[in-house]
Amino acid sequence: MLLLPAALGLLFLLLPLVALLVRTPWGDLGAHLSTPGVLQALRLSLVSAGLATLLCLLLGVPLAWVLARAEVPGTRLLRALVTVPLVLPPVVGGLALLLLLGRRGLVGQHLYAAFGVSLPFTTAAVVLAEAFVAMPFLVIAVEGALRGADRRYEDAAATLGAGRWTTFRRVTLPLVAPGISAGAVLCFARALGEFGATLTFAGNFPGVTRTMPLAVYLTLESDPEAAIVLALLLLLVSVVVLVALRGRWVGGGTP
Amino acid sequence: MPRHRPVTTAGPVLALLLTGCGEGSAPDAGHGPPGEITVFAAASLSGAFTELGEQFEDAHPGATVTFGFAGSSTLAHQVLGGAPTDVLATASPETMGRVTRAGLVEGDPAVFARNSLQIAVPAGNPGGVRTLADLTREELTIALCAPEVPCGAAAAELLAAAGLTAAPDTYEDDVRAALTRVRLDEVDAALVYRTDILAAGADVEGLEVPGAGDAANDYPIAVLTGAPDPDGATAFVDFVLSASGREVLGEAGFDLP
Numbered sequence: 001m002l003l004l005p006a007a008l009g010l011l012f013l014l015l016p017l018v019a020l021l022v023r024t025p026w027g028d029l030g031a032h033l034s035t036p037g038v039l040q041a042l043r044l045s046l047v048s049a050g051l052a053t054l055l056c057l058l059l060g061v062p063l064a065w066v067l068a069r070a071e072v073p074g075t076r077l078l079r080a081l082v083t084v085p086l087v088l089p090p091v092v093g094g095l096a097l098l099l100l101l102g103r104r105g106l107v108g109q110h111l112y113a114a115f116g117v118s119l120p121f122t123t124a125a126v127v128l129a130e131a132f133v134a135m136p137f138l139v140i141a142v143e144g145a146l147r148g149a150d151r152r153y154e155d156a157a158a159t160l161g162a163g164r165w166t167t168f169r170r171v172t173l174p175l176v177a178p179g180i181s182a183g184a185v186l187c188f189a190r191a192l193g194e195f196g197a198t199l200t201f202a203g204n205f206p207g208v209t210r211t212m213p214l215a216v217y218l219t220l221e222s223d224p225e226a227a228i229v230l231a232l233l234l235l236l237v238s239v240v241v242l243v244a245l246r247g248r249w250v251g252g253g254t255p
Numbered sequence: 256m257p258r259h260r261p262v263t264t265a266g267p268v269l270a271l272l273l274t275g276c277g278e279g280s281a282p283d284a285g286h287g288p289p290g291e292i293t294v295f296a297a298a299s300l301s302g303a304f305t306e307l308g309e310q311f312e313d314a315h316p317g318a319t320v321t322f323g324f325a326g327s328s329t330l331a332h333q334v335l336g337g338a339p340t341d342v343l344a345t346a347s348p349e350t351m352g353r354v355t356r357a358g359l360v361e362g363d364p365a366v367f368a369r370n371s372l373q374i375a376v377p378a379g380n381p382g383g384v385r386t387l388a389d390l391t392r393e394e395l396t397i398a399l400c401a402p403e404v405p406c407g408a409a410a411a412e413l414l415a416a417a418g419l420t421a422a423p424d425t426y427e428d429d430v431r432a433a434l435t436r437v438r439l440d441e442v443d444a445a446l447v448y449r450t451d452i453l454a455a456g457a458d459v460e461g462l463e464v465p466g467a468g469d470a471a472n473d474y475p476i477a478v479l480t481g482a483p484d485p486d487g488a489t490a491f492v493d494f495v496l497s498a499s500g501r502e503v504l505g506e507a508g509f510d511l512p
């Protein structure tokens with residue numbers, strides 16, 4: 001009874017990708033890929049998604065620790081708030097960032113007045129937009145790992161005289177490292193595919209803010225074949241990320 | 256147990272959806288109720304056409320007009336991909352040509368309006384922009400339409416004619432997006448259509464550009480061969496070309512052929 005819908009579901013997920021492969025102009029692949037704009041967009045995508053992942057790690061791991069460990073009231077509300085970007089349409093996220101950090105934004109106007117700094121239309125804005133959208137993936141993964149980890153190790157470390165910071169650094173972090181890597185890979189994948197928030201907050205300029213998804217979208221209007229090649233490249237990177245993730249999950253022993 | 260959410264990637268998925276529907280444009284066998292007309296129109300037409308649609312519905316009881324406004328090249332791409340559309344109105348003959356060459360246009364497209372570019376600046380002109388040459392100033396934040404869409408093509412033509420290389424910070428996908436950057440005061444200037452500046456009201460100031468008339472865009476409109484409601488489509492196109500249609504377009508700031 002379940003097999004037919006399951007097969008349909010699988011086809012639904014895979015056939016579009018098959019269509020992409022079938023329509024790929026394999027003969028002209030080299031020519032399309034060697035266009036300067038392609039490598040530029042790919043490099044920008046990898047760099048900005050990497051930086052966004054770094055930012056998410058720096059802020060997201062402590063946040064996950066607070067959600068999993070700290071006995072503060074309102075943790076459930078906090079967790080709900082953290083997952084908002086997950087369900088928010090990315091364009092809305094981008095608009096929200098613009099209203100906060102744009103040069104007339106809530107905070108952005110002061111940045112602009114004091115330092116002449118305007119974030120939109122910079123690579124920094126791309127990183128922020130990607131981090132905004134991708135951080136919940138990391139926080140949820142790491143929080144899950146923290147909840148699954150055996151707290152007795154931490155208690156033992158504390159009994160032996162380790163402070164909270166030492167315990168966190170020497171015991172907790174190694175314990176949940178597989179969860180952190182899995183979260184980071186998910187976060188990176190999400191950042192790599194980010195489109196709506198980037199376009200809205202950061203704009204679209206080659207080499208500065210035009211990441212692969214933006215390049216695919218814009219190229220589609222003028223040169224569908226080139227867009228298919230770009231999409232294929234992005235698909236390839238995503239598959240590599242997925243394989244990396246699978247390796248973590250299977251080999252890493254995440255609970 | 257940690258639960259991981261599926262990764263969603265909006266951009267590529269959208270691209271896949273768009274490329275996935277290249278099945279041609281066979282007309283729908285099952286006609287909808289008569290009088291349901293779908294019109295794809297350039298983003299710069301959104302004000303004027305919305306008003307025209309209301310007038311058309313008043314004049315034709317039972318008819319409903321649904322608009323899809325977007326950059327002309329997006330629209331052309333969607334029509335080529337088989338979007339069930341009755342009428343297409345683009346901001347350039349070039350974008351219409353892509354659809355015409357595919358044999359998807361009924362008869363010849365008719366030019367119904369012309370539009371030229373102006374420099375849009377936020378109210379108060381914070382960047383002190385005066386002429387087209389100011390768009391080359393690196394320290395200003397400038398939005399242009401992407402060269403792939405008609406307003407971007409017109410901007411490139413205008414700048415080239417003046418011998419200028421602009422220093423844009425972002426290429427927007429349609430003219431309304433470029434205008435929105437100005438309205439939100441996130442850029443110091445953008446090259447957009449005169450009509451968009453008129454429609455934006457007090458948030459935006461427009462600066463005339465000498466020679467803009469030479470780089471003006473013709474707007475063609477056509478009934479599509481795959482139109483689910485060909486009669487309604489023809490009636491709507493006739494209405495746009497009629498005296499009432501011209502009046503609305505003229506008020507919105509379009510030049511009339």
